[in-house]
Structure formats: C-alpha cells, structure tokens
Amino acid sequence: MPDARPVAASSYGADDTGLICGYLFAANAPAQAVNTAQALQWLADRGPAPDIPVDDGFVWLHFNLAHAAAEPWLRRHAALPEDFLGATREGSRSSRIERDGDTLFAVINDVTYDFSFDASDIATLWVSVQPRLVISVRRHPLRATDRLRAAVRRGERIDSEVGLLVHLLGDQADELQHIGRNAGERVDHIEDQLLAHRPGQHTAELARLRRLTVRLQRLLAPEPGALHRVLGNPPHWLALPDLQRLREAGDDFGVSLRDVATLQDRIKLLQDEAAARVAEENNRSLFLLTMVTVLALPINLMAGLLGMNVGGVPLAGHAQGFWWMLLVIGGITLGVGWLAWRRLARR
Numbered sequence: 001m002p003d004a005r006p007v008a009a010s011s012y013g014a015d016d017t018g019l020i021c022g023y024l025f026a027a028n029a030p031a032q033a034v035n036t037a038q039a040l041q042w043l044a045d046r047g048p049a050p051d052i053p054v055d056d057g058f059v060w061l062h063f064n065l066a067h068a069a070a071e072p073w074l075r076r077h078a079a080l081p082e083d084f085l086g087a088t089r090e091g092s093r094s095s096r097i098e099r100d101g102d103t104l105f106a107v108i109n110d111v112t113y114d115f116s117f118d119a120s121d122i123a124t125l126w127v128s129v130q131p132r133l134v135i136s137v138r139r140h141p142l143r144a145t146d147r148l149r150a151a152v153r154r155g156e157r158i159d160s161e162v163g164l165l166v167h168l169l170g171d172q173a174d175e176l177q178h179i180g181r182n183a184g185e186r187v188d189h190i191e192d193q194l195l196a197h198r199p200g201q202h203t204a205e206l207a208r209l210r211r212l213t214v215r216l217q218r219l220l221a222p223e224p225g226a227l228h229r230v231l232g233n234p235p236h237w238l239a240l241p242d243l244q245r246l247r248e249a250g251d252d253f254g255v256s257l258r259d260v261a262t263l264q265d266r267i268k269l270l271q272d273e274a275a276a277r278v279a280e281e282n283n284r285s286l287f288l289l290t291m292v293t294v295l296a297l298p299i300n301l302m303a304g305l306l307g308m309n310v311g312g313v314p315l316a317g318h319a320q321g322f323w324w325m326l327l328v329i330g331g332i333t334l335g336v337g338w339l340a341w342r343r344l345a346r347r
Contacts, residue, residue, distance in 0.1 A: 018063045018070025023152055025159075026057035031152045034059065040077060043132060058132045058161045062145060065126075065137040078135050080128050081105070088126050088137055094218075095172075096226040097165075097246070102235045104129040106165055108172055110142040122215070127168065129161045131237045136168075144171035162242035169249040176256045179216060183209055184263055187270065194273055203274055210267045217260050291340060298332040 017036050024032045024042060034042070039059045046056060061078075063070045065088055074080055081100045087107065097106045106127040123140035136145065148167055158164050187209060190202045227250045234243055306313060306325065315321030 016069060017073045018065070018067030020062045020064050021149055022059065022061045024057065024059050025164075029057075030155060031158070036061065036073065036077070039133075046132065056132075058134060058164075060134040060136070060164055063135070063137045065139050070137065074135065074137070078128075078133070080135060084126065084128050097169075097230055098226040099230050099233065099235060100128075102130065102237070104162075104165065104230065104235065104238075106168075108142075108144065108168055110144045110172055110175060125168070127165060129165050131161070134161050134164050143175060144168050147171050160239070160242055162238065162245060166245045166249050170252065173249070173252045173256050176216060176253075177259065180213070180256065180260050180263055183212060184266075187263065187266055191266075191270055194270065194277070203271070203278075206267055206271050206274065210264065210271070213260050213264045213267065217257060217264075294340065295333055295337055298336065299329050302329050302332075 015035065019036050022034045022036065022039055024034045024039065026032070039061055042059060063074065065071065071085065071088075075085070081103060083100050084103075084105055087105070095107055095109050097104060099105070104127075106129065108125045108127060109122050110125065123138060123142050125136055125138045125142050125145065128135045138145070145168070148164070148171065151167070152158070158167060186205070190206060193202065227246065231243055231247055231250075302325065315324055318324070
C-alpha cells in the first residue's frame with residue numbers, strides 16, 4: 001500500500017493534475033487521503049479488477065475539469081470510456097445512471113453556492129464507477145461533493161464504489177427536498193395573501209417559482225428508464241446489496257419528484273386564481289367605465305342638441321330656460337342610474 005496521508009491533511013484545490021481530492025477506502029480501515037501517484041500505485045499493486053467482487057477497497061479521485069491538465073491525465077491513466085469524456089465535453093446535464101460497458105456512468109446535478117431560487121445556478125458532476133476506482137469530474141463547485149468530503153473526514157464509512165455513488169445521490173435528493181421545501185413555504189405565503197384578498201404583485205414570482213420547479217425536475221431528477229435498465233442488466237462486478245441500494249435511491253427520488261410535481265400543481269392553481277382575480281378587477285373597472293359613459297350620455301346628447309346653430313331651440317328665449325334644461329338632464333341621468341341599479345341588484 002502506498003504511503004497515505006491522514007484525512008485531515010487533505011486540502012481543497014486542484015494540484016498539477018487537476019485533482020481536487022483523492023481518498024483510499026481500504027477494507028476495514030479509515031479513509032486515507034491520497035494523490036494521483038499513490039492511487040495509481042495502489043491500483044497497480046492489486047492488478048486487474050477480478051470478475052468476482054472482492055472487498056479490498058477502492059479509490060475515489062475527484063477532478064476539476066476546468067484545469068488544463070485534468071482531461072489529459074484522465075485519458076492517460078483512468079481508462080475511461082470515450083462516451084464519458086464526450087459527455088463532459090458536450091456538457092450533458094440530464095441526471096441519469098446508465099451502464100457503459102463494465103462501468104457505471106452517472107450524471108448528478110446540484111445547486112451551486114449562494115443559490116437564491118435562480119434556475120440557472122445549477123452545476124453538474126460526472127461520475128464513472130468501476131471496480132476499485134471511482135472518478136468524478138466537475139467544472140463548478142458542488143455542495144454534494146463537499147458534503148461527501150466532510151462526511152469522510154468525520155470518519156463515515158463508505159464500504160463500496162456504489163456506496164459512494166449512493167451517498168452522492170442521497171445528497172442530491174436532500175438538496176432537492178430542501179429547495180422544494182423552501183419553495184413550498186413561499187408558495188404558502190402567496191396563497192395566504194390571495195386568500196386574504198391581498199394579491200399584491202405575485203404573478204411574476206409565481207411564474208419564477210414554476211420555472212424553477214420545472215427546471216429542477218428536469219435536471220435533478222434521474223431518468224427512471226436508465227436506472228431500470230441498469231438494475232435489469234447490471235455490470236458483472238455489481239453485488240446484489242449494491243443493486244438494492246441503487247433501487248432504494250431511485251425510490252427516494254421518486255418521493256421527491258412527487259413532492260415537486262405536487263408543488264407545480266399548487267403553483268398552477270395559484271396562477272389560475274391570480275389570473276381570475278386580475279380578470280375580475282379588470283371587469284369591474286370596465287363596468288365602472290361603461291356606467292360612467294352611460295350616465296354621461298344624456299348630458300352629452302342634450303348639450304350637442306342645444307349647441308346647434310339652428311332655429312327652434314326650445315326655451316331659447318325663456319328667462320329660466322337654462323335651469324329647466326339642467327333639471328331635465330339631471331332627471332334623465334337619475335332615471336338611467338336607477339334603472340341600472342335595479343338591474344344590478346336583481347343579479
């Protein structure tokens with residue numbers, strides 16, 4: 001075994017190969033921080049991976065793909081499938097777990113730091129799982145990997161390669177539930193405002209929350225079909241307990257997805273309610289405008305008739321003609337208003 005450093009000695013930041021952190025999970029031993037040379041030496045000492053799973057440990061290497069030396073090192077030493085490297089170059093971000101030959105290929109999405117309900121703040125982690133070696137690469141920091149590193153430093157035991165992948169999936173599911181919970185609290189506040197007839201300016205916020213939930217469901221939720229194909233036709237080295245753990249991780253995501261779908265339905269109902277309130281206010285304003293127009297119609301009509309420069313204008317020579325015409329216009333206006341009020345009262 002190579003000379004390994006204590007876990008506490010691991011520091012954050014990529015080395016000259018682009019490695020952010022590396023850990024050796026040996027059987028019945030605490031996790032140890034290793035660099036790329038130590039990891040390669042440990043793998044070389046054990047030779048090719050056996051056809052039957054052997055509990056002799058594994059290595060996890062986490063790389064910063066933005067480092068110029070990361071991809072050349074991975075091509076030279078990690079024996080990764082070309083599809084894995086192609087997905088990292090293309091920026092494939094759809095969460096999934098699928099089989100790629102004798103390896104497992106996983107795409108895990110997570111929110112970046114200072115996440116403030118902005119649907120664009122999502123980072124991607126690409127993971128390759130093979131016997132004795134787990135490779136993960138990213139371009140931006142992720143909370144899931146930091147939580148995993150913190151758990152390893154606390155002494156949490158990770159007994160297999162799939163166990164590490166399940167840990168990352170669990171962190172992703174927890175983050176999805178956390179975001180959904182916070183979004184649900186904001187939706188509750190908006191719903192209380194609408195029920196209290198204080199709509200405010202919530203239309204834009206509801207639209208933003210709905211876009212957020214749709215994007216989270218699309219990016220953070222693993223494709224169920226890909227996971228089912230892996231469970232139905234797993235690599236030969238994958239043990240039955242690991243298959244069960246993957247199945248349970250998929251079930252956890254199913255619960256989170258149902259919560260997100262329920263939240264989407266609530267947001268849609270609130271948007272419909274807000275739209276109905278706006279339409280009702282618009283109809284009321286339009287009705288008020290129509291009533292003012294109707295009530296002013298007799299005044300405008302009489303003023304237009306009396307302003308004509310033709311003979312025969314009634315009461316033109318009468319000393320009190322102005323006041324008589326004002327009385328007639330007022331009476332007609334009151335009569336029209338009374339008829340409108342009776343019709344509205346019956347409705």
